Amino acid sequence: MPEEIMTLKEVAEYLKLAEKTAYRLAAEGKIPGFKVGGSWRFKKEAIASWIDRQTGSRWA
Incomplete structure (x- = not known):
């Protein structure tokens, strides 16, 4: 599956x-x-990982 x-x-x-x-x-x-x-472009997975680091949890 492509990013x-x-x-x-x-x-x-x-x-x-x-x-x-x-x-x-x-x-x-x-x-x-x-x-x-x-x-600007953003990899969705990189943003999700950034959220994880900010919150200390997984949102998905």
């Missing part, structure tokens, strides 16, 4: 954040992401 890649808008919705907040967190390196042609 799911999310856009900034999708990760903001997933984390229930404003897009501006998600952008700032990504730009500051506080959430795991990478840029493709100037646009």
Whole structure:
């Protein structure tokens, strides 16, 4: 199964954040992401792992 890649808008919705907040967190390196042609992209599994580290538990 291929890894799911999310856009900034999708990760903001997933984390229930404003897009501006998600952008700032990504730009500051506080959430795991990478840029493709100037646009932020996020691996869903990396975000889920980040949540686990923040909460100490598994959400899925």
